[in-house]
Amino acid sequence: MNSLRVVFCGTPQIGADILKALIEMPNVEVAMVISQPDKKVGRKKLLTPTIVKKMALEYGIPIIQPVKISESYEEIKKANPDFIITCAYGQFIPTKILEIPNIDAINIHGSLLPKYRGGAPIQYAIKNGDSKTGISIMKMVKKMDAGDYYIQESVLIEPNDTAGTMFEKLGVLGANMIKKYLFQIANRELVPVAQNETEVTLSRNITTNEEMIDWYQSAKQINNHIRALAPTPIAHTYLKTERYKIKSARLLRSDEFFATTLNVKRPGEIVAMDREGIIIHTNQGFLKVLEIQRSGKTMISAGLYFANRLTDLRVGDVFGELMI
Structure with a gap:
């Protein structure tokens, strides 16, 4: 031909x-x-x-x-x-x-x-x-x-x-x-x-509700979820009435952060911050958020919460479902 x-x-x-x-x-x-x-x-x-x-x-x-x-x-x-x-x-x-x-x-x-x-x-x-x-x-x-x-x-x-x-x-x-x-x-x-x-398996278009992070999953599952939605539409979560988009994160090795279930009880809880990002407890393991965006703001390095002492997120806050 x-x-x-x-x-x-x-x-x-x-x-x-x-x-x-x-x-x-x-x-x-x-x-x-x-x-x-x-x-x-x-x-x-x-x-x-x-x-x-x-x-x-x-x-x-x-x-x-x-x-x-x-x-x-x-x-x-x-x-x-x-x-x-x-x-x-x-x-x-x-x-x-x-x-x-x-x-x-x-x-x-x-x-x-x-x-x-x-x-x-x-x-x-x-x-x-x-x-x-x-x-x-x-x-x-x-x-x-x-x-x-x-x-x-x-x-x-x-x-x-x-x-x-x-x-x-x-x-x-x-x-x-x-x-x-x-x-x-x-x-x-x-x-x-x-x-x-x-x-056969199906992969229907992802809805807005399916973009929400479920902190009762494992850190690995949540990280996969975040990666699957980057760079768009970006996974999101809520802190009370405020929505936060999370563009990137990484799994923490056991030697990078130590915490016990005695002082960390809730999936979605912020347990620490450093210049790299925000460490969050999940149902299984810990996830470090690297890039985050508060509703109405720009995407930033999550490490700025520690370096610049930003106050809308603090250790002890718990990400979860939208509260009305």
Whole structure:
């Protein structure tokens, strides 16, 4: 096969990574890009294009942003794509559009399917303490992330990885894989593998309530939770009526801090502060918070509470559920 025409659908940075790979591929023409509508961002509510849209404009590629992709059926059909390729697009694509491409409609999914079908596979892999995750290039079907996969490759999740760093790793991996395998898929050199339905797990989008830290978990579980939500939307907790976001933390070794259950009785209790951060007792073990943000303030090093004698948090305070 000499050349391929592609319609690409994506929205965040990982989608832009895949789009850039397609643009760089010889004998591939990105005929159209589809991304989510511009959104109002920040306190000033400035209308902001997606990262994928910015890249499409930079390279002069036609871009559409339908509220519902089904409304763009005729435009996509006129593009006459060999492939529709999606990565973190953010909308279900109806069957009539999946049937448009001459060869196939494929998705670049950020997990080792059938594990973590859904919109937050990277976050769930970190939250659950997995040692690895990866990319699956899969056929798109009507059911969410349920299609046969052509190929999978994995990458390690390091102890200090966050959702942000894993998105970067998987963006690089996905870009390399699409370059390596797209023509093999086009030439029918890869045989799709059916997913084992008995091993399916889901990773639905994380809600605001699920961002809250449960101090009755272990320090390791809480640290995984914090890493899974960094750099956005960021895990949070409450002290009485005040909300605090916690962007980063680390586990304390047993030789770094000693305390007994006699003087530390409550999960969520601040037991010490130093120039590095704030030490908090959990249901099992101790966690040192490194970056924290009080509602309405900026994110700061948690060590400033000790160094600058900030007073809104003190030893003995207990983080927990919102009190009204």
